[in-house]
Amino acid sequence: MRCVIFDLDGTLADTSADLIASANYCFNALGYGDVLDPIKDASTAFHGGRAMLNLGFGRVKPDFDQTDIDTQYPVLLQAYGDAINVHTKLYDGAVEAIEGLKSAGYAVGVCTNKPSGLAENLLQKLGVRDLFASMIGADTLPVRKPDPAPYEAAVEQAGGTLAMSYLVGDTITDRKTAAAAGVPCALVTFGPDGEAVRALKPEALLSSYADLARVTKELIG
Structure with missing residues (x-):
């Protein structure tokens, strides 16, 4: 998948x-x-x-x-x-775009370097935990990103196939994780580093969640 x-x-x-x-x-x-x-x-x-x-x-x-x-x-x-959810907001269009992926038959999951308890809590408070079939945090395994193991575990837990997967992230850590796992990486340009992530030479740039379906099609079909 x-x-x-x-x-x-x-x-x-x-x-x-x-x-x-x-x-x-x-x-x-x-x-x-x-x-x-x-x-x-x-x-x-x-x-x-x-x-x-x-x-x-x-x-x-x-x-x-x-x-x-x-x-x-x-x-x-x-x-x-x-006080995990006082100012935190999902990026515009994220929920709709991810629901679109799921409707199109893609598995989706989360791989973060946030401690898993905090990540689970935040996703619940944001009302989106049920969107994701996997959630791997910093302490789920003995290693964390950019080691590829957490990413690979997130794919497996979601029911996906590693060779038909990719990572959406925002930092050099995500870029290195994808490279270590041998999969493509799309970096968002609406994060704090903005267009500077272009210098990391990811396989794709995501300027808006409105582009997620197109980027996904280009990277893994």
Whole structure:
């Protein structure tokens, strides 16, 4: 079965503001105030909690070390889990486009580097969990993207065929994951990195979910 696997943050939904807020919760508790900007630092948000903490500590505590990150990371996750869907929105047209794929006989799933519990919670709150036949998170397997195993597991769990699948994502991590799995990759240009993803030379660019059916047909038939 032909199969399309989607990244979550920055691909299906703009989660950046809620992610940044969770990091700022940590910095506020430490007395630094709001260190990160929800707009200017949106791109870093999609590289995960540790990336946000590294960026923030670099601004307010130049001598920070890994202990600072390790101490605050679970605090960040808790804060994010408590307010996971305050500002988060699905990208325009995502639901309709994915429903169209399913109606056309494609299997669909999610492969994300967000911890699986948080990913499941967010998809439920957004009302779209039932759209996806698979959901593989950062901690579902011992490895995470860009290792190809999570992607391969997402395809298998969805009932798809690896050789007839592709990954929709928004970062170099997704590009590397697809390459490692030997499948095409479509990168969205409406994420935080915008047209800059063109430099990663994906097999396709997705400027709008209105183009998903066409891109899918071009990549896997």
